[in-house]
Amino acid sequence: MSNTITLSYTNDFKPVNNHIPPAQSLRIHCVSVRFNKEELAILNKNRGDKSKGEWLRLTSLDRLPPVVPAINVEAWKSQSNISQKLNRLISHLDAKSSNSELAKTEIFAVKKQIKELRSCQTASMSRYSYEVNATAPHPSKKWS
Helix, strand or coil: CCCCCCCCCCCCCCCCCCCCCCCCCCCCCCCCCCCCHHHHHHHHHHHCCCCHHHHHHHHHCCCCCCCCCCCCHHHHHHHHHHHHHHHHHHHHHHHCCCCCCCCHHHHHHHHHHHHHHHHHHHHHHHHHHHHHHHHCCCCCCCCC
16 A cells, blocks of 8 residues: 555636736635535535535635536437428428429428427427526525
């Protein structure tokens, strides 16, 4: 067994105000805070890969990065299926001679696919908006 301990250090110092010289924006003040078990569990869940101190500092300064939601696989599959159908319709229409008119069934098929694509996109956008608003922790949320 080795008695060697390797320590690593990264300096990700990013000042709040870029127009202040680094000597004046150096973080020299320390704040200590205590949590009970439940509060610490909430903190650990919300902070993700950030350190506790960094996450608390970013939260207090309203500088948390935006929460990116997971990919909606169902909407993605539906949209790719509709996209393939539209590509087939376009290929069919491109293969027709330039002076022939579109048949009513062809126009109906194009309208139907476009309508389906629009409804799928609006449904996925409203679901995305709901998920972000429902699950994103708000920085000003009080600890319970």
